[in-house]
Amino acid sequence: MDNIKYLGVNIEDKSDIFGRYVKDKISKSLKYKFWVGRLLSGKIYKAALGKVFWKSAVLPSILHGAQACTWKENQIKQVDTLQTGIMKSLLNLPVRTAGCYVRGEIGISQHKFRDVKLKLGLLQHIVQNTEHLKNLILAEWDRGHRWIDRCKLYLDRIGLSVDDIEEMSKTKLKIVVNKIETLEWRNDMMTKSTLFYYRKVKTQIKQDRYWINNNRETITRIFQSGAVLTRDKTGKNDQDKKCQICGVEETMEHLIKFCGNFVDIRSKYSITVNTTMEDILQLHGTEPLMTEYLFEIYDFRFSGDTMDAACGV
Numbered sequence: 001m002d003n004i005k006y007l008g009v010n011i012e013d014k015s016d017i018f019g020r021y022v023k024d025k026i027s028k029s030l031k032y033k034f035w036v037g038r039l040l041s042g043k044i045y046k047a048a049l050g051k052v053f054w055k056s057a058v059l060p061s062i063l064h065g066a067q068a069c070t071w072k073e074n075q076i077k078q079v080d081t082l083q084t085g086i087m088k089s090l091l092n093l094p095v096r097t098a099g100c101y102v103r104g105e106i107g108i109s110q111h112k113f114r115d116v117k118l119k120l121g122l123l124q125h126i127v128q129n130t131e132h133l134k135n136l137i138l139a140e141w142d143r144g145h146r147w148i149d150r151c152k153l154y155l156d157r158i159g160l161s162v163d164d165i166e167e168m169s170k171t172k173l174k175i176v177v178n179k180i181e182t183l184e185w186r187n188d189m190m191t192k193s194t195l196f197y198y199r200k201v202k203t204q205i206k207q208d209r210y211w212i213n214n215n216r217e218t219i220t221r222i223f224q225s226g227a228v229l230t231r232d233k234t235g236k237n238d239q240d241k242k243c244q245i246c247g248v249e250e251t252m253e254h255l256i257k258f259c260g261n262f263v264d265i266r267s268k269y270s271i272t273v274n275t276t277m278e279d280i281l282q283l284h285g286t287e288p289l290m291t292e293y294l295f296e297i298y299d300f301r302f303s304g305d306t307m308d309a310a311c312g313v
């Protein structure tokens, strides 16, 4: 017998004892990605439904046994890439959309931080409740045990010691990890020029708005996330990057606030020089008129392109 199953966790008689177990979990999530694309495509509350299914059906299966088995860093990355890809498809956003935008909108943790919470949660439970296991772990602390080494790495990452987590409550430990995740997410957003407006307003990884699965709301998300394909992004040279009407660089801001092509549309929606980008992008809350405005200029600017070609979905 070269493998055993303990509490649903498949353990193989190899150096990488959890190898197949982790791979199975990843392939299960791949199936889910396909399923989201097929079954949820016409649903009005596609994003909300997809998130519920991901959190209540897929994640528990991925996370079962995850406290105790050591995932490789690249496997954790694989789950994160997969999760971000699924969230993008739930919001009908193109692949190039910044991952931190979809995480912010759906309000979902990265697997790498989930793994920190699970592993350190188990370590905390052991050191707080089971004296003999605690002594065993401390005796093995510097002997190159994979699970312990991973815990040490995670403790370093969040700047705490075993004594610290022994002293603190479970809730406090989660708060510390969440704070670090939020900080990293904020720093990530700072590196994305497409999120210039979004990051000014969005400070928490938290679902503030229930997105509807229709063309109009998709267009709003494409603008909010800066994924709209204006010429400053697609142009190959300075000339190419210019607005064909105004002769200046066609940025998202130019398109929304200044482009001569949309003077009439802007006046129809009472948009003046004093209306802020944050208002038009609805970063402080839904404003149906602004959704309509963004849809109209998008349709006007990209008419002739299909929506798929224009936004790259």
Ligand SMILES: [Zn+2]
Pocket (backbone or CB within 6 Å): 243, 244, 245, 246, 247, 254, 258, 259, 260, 261
């Ligand atoms: Zn223009």
